[in-house]
Amino acid sequence: MSSYEDLLAHLRETDHFQSAARLAQWDQETGMPPNGETARAELLATLARHVHSRSTSGHLRELLEKATQEASTDDQKRQCELVRRDLDRASAVPARLVEEIVRTTSIAQQAWSRARKARDFAAFLPHLREVVSLKREEGACIAPPGGTPYDGLLSDYERGMTTSDWDGLFLELEAELPGLVASIVDRQRDSHARLDACSALRGPFPQTKQMETCRRLATGLGFDFQSGRLDLSAHPFSETVHAGDHRITTRLDESDLEGSLFSSLHETGHALYEQGLPQELTGTPLGGYCSMSVHESQSRLWENLVGRSDTYWETEYPGLLKDYSTLGYVPRDLWLAAVRRVRPSLIRTESDEATYNLHVLVRFRLEKALVAGDLDPEDLPAAWNESYRTLLGVAPSHDAEGCLQDVHWSAGLFGYFPTYTLGNLLSCQIYEAAQRAGATNDRASLLEWLRRNIHEHGHRWETPELIERATGSRPSSQAFLRHIRSRYLPEPLG
Amino acid sequence: MSSYEDLLAHLRETDHFQSAARLAQWDQETGMPPNGETARAELLATLARHVHSRSTSGHLRELLEKATQEASTDDQKRQCELVRRDLDRASAVPARLVEEIVRTTSIAQQAWSRARKARDFAAFLPHLREVVSLKREEGACIAPPGGTPYDGLLSDYERGMTTSDWDGLFLELEAELPGLVASIVDRQRDSHARLDACSALRGPFPQTKQMETCRRLATGLGFDFQSGRLDLSAHPFSETVHAGDHRITTRLDESDLEGSLFSSLHETGHALYEQGLPQELTGTPLGGYCSMSVHESQSRLWENLVGRSDTYWETEYPGLLKDYSTLGYVPRDLWLAAVRRVRPSLIRTESDEATYNLHVLVRFRLEKALVAGDLDPEDLPAAWNESYRTLLGVAPSHDAEGCLQDVHWSAGLFGYFPTYTLGNLLSCQIYEAAQRAGATNDRASLLEWLRRNIHEHGHRWETPELIERATGSRPSSQAFLRHIRSRYLPEPLG
Numbered sequence: 001m002s003s004y005e006d007l008l009a010h011l012r013e014t015d016h017f018q019s020a021a022r023l024a025q026w027d028q029e030t031g032m033p034p035n036g037e038t039a040r041a042e043l044l045a046t047l048a049r050h051v052h053s054r055s056t057s058g059h060l061r062e063l064l065e066k067a068t069q070e071a072s073t074d075d076q077k078r079q080c081e082l083v084r085r086d087l088d089r090a091s092a093v094p095a096r097l098v099e100e101i102v103r104t105t106s107i108a109q110q111a112w113s114r115a116r117k118a119r120d121f122a123a124f125l126p127h128l129r130e131v132v133s134l135k136r137e138e139g140a141c142i143a144p145p146g147g148t149p150y151d152g153l154l155s156d157y158e159r160g161m162t163t164s165d166w167d168g169l170f171l172e173l174e175a176e177l178p179g180l181v182a183s184i185v186d187r188q189r190d191s192h193a194r195l196d197a198c199s200a201l202r203g204p205f206p207q208t209k210q211m212e213t214c215r216r217l218a219t220g221l222g223f224d225f226q227s228g229r230l231d232l233s234a235h236p237f238s239e240t241v242h243a244g245d246h247r248i249t250t251r252l253d254e255s256d257l258e259g260s261l262f263s264s265l266h267e268t269g270h271a272l273y274e275q276g277l278p279q280e281l282t283g284t285p286l287g288g289y290c291s292m293s294v295h296e297s298q299s300r301l302w303e304n305l306v307g308r309s310d311t312y313w314e315t316e317y318p319g320l321l322k323d324y325s326t327l328g329y330v331p332r333d334l335w336l337a338a339v340r341r342v343r344p345s346l347i348r349t350e351s352d353e354a355t356y357n358l359h360v361l362v363r364f365r366l367e368k369a370l371v372a373g374d375l376d377p378e379d380l381p382a383a384w385n386e387s388y389r390t391l392l393g394v395a396p397s398h399d400a401e402g403c404l405q406d407v408h409w410s411a412g413l414f415g416y417f418p419t420y421t422l423g424n425l426l427s428c429q430i431y432e433a434a435q436r437a438g439a440t441n442d443r444a445s446l447l448e449w450l451r452r453n454i455h456e457h458g459h460r461w462e463t464p465e466l467i468e469r470a471t472g473s474r475p476s477s478q479a480f481l482r483h484i485r486s487r488y489l490p491e492p493l494g
Numbered sequence: 495m496s497s498y499e500d501l502l503a504h505l506r507e508t509d510h511f512q513s514a515a516r517l518a519q520w521d522q523e524t525g526m527p528p529n530g531e532t533a534r535a536e537l538l539a540t541l542a543r544h545v546h547s548r549s550t551s552g553h554l555r556e557l558l559e560k561a562t563q564e565a566s567t568d569d570q571k572r573q574c575e576l577v578r579r580d581l582d583r584a585s586a587v588p589a590r591l592v593e594e595i596v597r598t599t600s601i602a603q604q605a606w607s608r609a610r611k612a613r614d615f616a617a618f619l620p621h622l623r624e625v626v627s628l629k630r631e632e633g634a635c636i637a638p639p640g641g642t643p644y645d646g647l648l649s650d651y652e653r654g655m656t657t658s659d660w661d662g663l664f665l666e667l668e669a670e671l672p673g674l675v676a677s678i679v680d681r682q683r684d685s686h687a688r689l690d691a692c693s694a695l696r697g698p699f700p701q702t703k704q705m706e707t708c709r710r711l712a713t714g715l716g717f718d719f720q721s722g723r724l725d726l727s728a729h730p731f732s733e734t735v736h737a738g739d740h741r742i743t744t745r746l747d748e749s750d751l752e753g754s755l756f757s758s759l760h761e762t763g764h765a766l767y768e769q770g771l772p773q774e775l776t777g778t779p780l781g782g783y784c785s786m787s788v789h790e791s792q793s794r795l796w797e798n799l800v801g802r803s804d805t806y807w808e809t810e811y812p813g814l815l816k817d818y819s820t821l822g823y824v825p826r827d828l829w830l831a832a833v834r835r836v837r838p839s840l841i842r843t844e845s846d847e848a849t850y851n852l853h854v855l856v857r858f859r860l861e862k863a864l865v866a867g868d869l870d871p872e873d874l875p876a877a878w879n880e881s882y883r884t885l886l887g888v889a890p891s892h893d894a895e896g897c898l899q900d901v902h903w904s905a906g907l908f909g910y911f912p913t914y915t916l917g918n919l920l921s922c923q924i925y926e927a928a929q930r931a932g933a934t935n936d937r938a939s940l941l942e943w944l945r946r947n948i949h950e951h952g953h954r955w956e957t958p959e960l961i962e963r964a965t966g967s968r969p970s971s972q973a974f975l976r977h978i979r980s981r982y983l984p985e986p987l988g
Contacts, residue, residue: 012536016536016537016541019537020515023521024517027521031723033720033723033738036736039513042510043514046507225527226528226529227529227530229525229527242530242533242537243529245530
């Protein structure tokens, strides 16, 4: 074997342990017996320690040095660059701090879960304080030269974009979105009244039938059930166990059909990306996804651009009518109005595509301030509520529908939220490019286009370059704003 | 931490990797997407290599030496003894041979599966030849002083019992069983005719309903679904992932209710044992099961002694009548006759409790001859068919219902079959002891008795000592023969 192949073999073996952990996590969310919780946490901790040790070992660095000297093709050079980056990133944080973060966030997540149930921010506050402080320390270790701790944390999810890049992006959105949302809500006033009056939209939709529908819709987008599964979980997610095994989950509620269908379309989008990554590079950084933003662009593209389009339901609504007799009272245009309903609300995960980025904007500014030390964790609820009032015109009546609604901060995921917004923007930019290429007339062509322009490149380039190559321009908010205007505020005909 | 605790921590960490492998195997059998096969095999191989390396490391030996010096209680001494034994056993086999066996049996199992489908022994022969030769070599490495390779292989499953011990046991059974079976079949002639005439016993039994019934019966025996699951698989099995997570599977056939019910009772028995092992010693050899035979005794006790008893169906048959309308045509005495039907047959896994050990006897003698080199693999089909004719009076019409029916040999499991028989014998011996203690009047008392006398001891003693302590005598075939006579050939009244 060549040195380069030795390096890949080491990476792939590390990935086997990560596969085992991903399976154990999937299982934990979908079907693990409750009493397995403690042992499962220990199992996951052991696997994480082992992976960290393999990923920072002197042996890996030796393999990398030799492979780097030998690398001749662009792909090989890029592979080595990515491995070096991961290695440097992992080595930049003292093992003591890594362990402390794992331990603290594990406890903080449980505390968060209890605090949310009890609507008791005070109970969560000491944990939040500790997590913020540890993540600030970590951010300082991994910050780019001259960057802040928050820059460091951001770079974990979207390399190369600094706080000020994100600031600019969100300012653009802030300048446009609130006005757009107000106009849309105004435009939709009549349809909201019709929707509120239609009890058939609230079911009942039998759960086993919903599972069947979700399965059919996923298949319809191109999800390959020979290489994947669909299961039930409290919070929908997608998880690749390893090559040939990509799993998605959905949640079911008898009174809410949209919830299961759109979360299935969303997770299917994630899984289609994973199923389309370069198979021959599986288990190596180059064979992995480009970034969280690009991942989210794929889920949002299928969920929103395809899934909330008129043509999609032209094809799929007859199937729904067969599945659910109650929908016999719901004409297709009313169903379309339901899936396109826009209104400022309190909960991010239930928000529509027009207001979603405002939810993210609130989180971005608050977490930036938390990490910088400009906002004391104690003052988070007040700052949160004030932001929602200003940006969305709604106010939480308690913290469970306010600053306690997301798991992210308790899990230490500072810097993650902004990628949701970039993903939304990219989904529109990518869809526009596919449209220009004539690839949006049917789903198979669209998937094929995405495979060739996004999926197959794995992590060959960073987000801006991948997007520029695929769409002809750098990431921007323009396509998204055009999409919102044209879907929700079309010029009246004639 | 003390040295002894250091040792336990190392063992438990190794067990985490084994847990991950057990979960991955469970998943492979119950729901893995077909295209995940190759990557899953690599994942399992990596975990196995890692576990083997941790289990033979110099570090472990060091920990063991220190812990042994420190060990003061009987349990601590026994723990060290078991660890040393595993370590010596693992170190006795060269890594080269271990790897060759893993690779060869992995390929041989696939070849076996194809050969069985095609009823083509010739296609399997070269693989069998290779496996036999490698296992002979392994057996020689681990044989007790003065023992044969087959003694070595036997000791992997039932320590301390040599080929000649097993020879003696099977001779006893051979002297009694064929005659008993003939008398039983003769006694059951009328009921066989009634059973053959009753089409209601062949369903249809809807699969989802069967799953519900299996779940209820498992719960009824004491299986704790807070610490376990029941799923569907091609071949029923039970698997402990880790503490608090014990899983069983069943297979479903609309025309065969007995198949799913009795395999569920069987696997529940295995799982009850695992759920009853000493929790504080989980992940260590002392906290593990005593032997394969004792494990099998627990599954067979619930399946046969409890599950085929009159009193069991007195309680449970009304539930079946509610579940399956077709059973309305089947009086309870006919159902009982069905689950107690005895007849010489070709397939071990479908055989009744009276003939089962004859199936094992055939395999024991043939594998002993294969490993000793007294039987050439090429001559296996002829020898198999001849044994079945002699011992059971039936002859396979092709090798798929003959020597290709079991996966064991392709997987390298030579020396395993005999433990099925010892398990059968022990189930009767243990049940008799529980009966003498007045613990068989209800299932909760029985489980409690088993917990106290078998489960809670983990691997504190070897099989003979555990059994003698629990039942007052060394393992023997007497209780089993008494059970068969009293259940199937009772003296006519009056």
